[in-house]
Amino acid sequence: MSPAYRLDDTAATHVGKVRSENEDSQISVPESGVWLVADGMGGHANGRYASQTIVNRLDGVAIPHDLEGACEAVSNAVQAANAEIFAKSVEAGAQMGSTFVGLVVRGTEFAVLWAGDSRAYLYRGGQLFQLSTDHTQVEAMLERGLLTAEEAADHPMKHVLARAVGVEEHLQIDAIRDAVEPRDVFLLCSDGLHGLVSDDEIAAMLADKAHGAAEDMIALCLERGAPDNITVALVAVNEPTLLVLDGITP
Numbered sequence: 606m607s608p609a610y611r612l613d614d615t616a617a618t619h620v621g622k623v624r625s626e627n628e629d630s631q632i633s634v635p636e637s638g639v640w641l642v643a644d645g646m647g648g649h650a651n652g653r654y655a656s657q658t659i660v661n662r663l664d665g666v667a668i669p670h671d672l673e674g675a676c677e678a679v680s681n682a683v684q685a686a687n688a689e690i691f692a693k694s695v696e697a698g699a700q701m702g703s704t705f706v707g708l709v710v711r712g713t714e715f716a717v718l719w720a721g722d723s724r725a726y727l728y729r730g731g732q733l734f735q736l737s738t739d740h741t742q743v744e745a746m747l748e749r750g751l752l753t754a755e756e757a758a759d760h761p762m763k764h765v766l767a768r769a770v771g772v773e774e775h776l777q778i779d780a781i782r783d784a785v786e787p788r789d790v791f792l793l794c795s796d797g798l799h800g801l802v803s804d805d806e807i808a809a810m811l812a813d814k815a816h817g818a819a820e821d822m823i824a825l826c827l828e829r830g831a832p833d834n835i836t837v838a839l840v841a842v843n844e845p846t847l848l849v850l851d852g853i854t855p
Contacts (some may be wrong), residue, residue: 609712610785611845614640616838617819621797621831628652629795629836630660630703637668638710639679640838644723644795646769647694647701655690655703655771662686663707672711672782679707679718680778683770690771702771706737706793708840715791716782721769724799726807728790733808736781740768789842794822797835801826811839 614635620627628645630653643659645652663682668675683705694701704721717725722739770776790811799807802825810818810825819837826835 609845610787611843612638612710613841613843614839615817615819616640616836617823618836619823619827619831619834621834622827623830623832624834625649626653627834628656629797629834630656631836631838632660632663633838634663634668637675639663639668639675639707640791640793640840641679641705641707642723642793642795642836642838643703643705643770644721644797644834644836645701645703646766647699651694651697651699651701652703654693655701656705658690659683659686659703659705659770662689670711672709672714672716675709675711676716676718676780676782679709680780683707683718683720683778684776687770687776688774691774694771700772702766702769704740704766704769704795708791708793708838710785710791710840710842713785714782715785716780718778718780720776720778721766723793723795726792726794726804728792728808728811729786729788731808731812733804733811735804738779740779741766785842787842787844791840791842793838793840795834795836797831797833798822798826798837800833801829801831 626649630643632641643656645656662685668678704723706719706723706725709716717736719737725736727734822837823835
């Protein structure tokens, strides 16, 4: 792959201050332009198994050079994980699953794929945009006009998922596609971050030091008690570096 831009990435994860095990999993494959965050559910071992199964299914997969093919490869890996997790849950007689959010960057385009409430954000031109939409019961009620934004923010069921990998035999994956611009910063995160840190606070940290903001975000969550695992992956888009040799720019 010959990207139109240089992509600088970083990722960080933390178990938080309450959970005994980190059920989040994350994978970065910058040479293929793919990043993914998964947040497991179903209790210690089951949640970790579910999120890690998604990462394991994606790890080592041949990613095509075109955006559509790359998205299909990521989607197929997640669907394979869904089948494996669902079969395991039926066998064990215990529900388990995982959210996921993935980013694919190809040349001057990007795509985001997701299921659940792990989120993708885009920081562009001093503004933060939420690219994904949470698959939660409360978000569905909000979209139907049954709740106001204020009611949804503090609703006791706001973390009840309406969709996740491995929970049902058939999984629907949502996706969006758009153009990449220089100085874009993409953020993928589990709800351990966005459940404690506001969009304005996230934007301020990305404005201050985009590439180094992951550790700052986790530190802020820890200051606030970090009741959940926290995982953050950042991808910064920069102009390609030109190599000049003896006055010749290749």
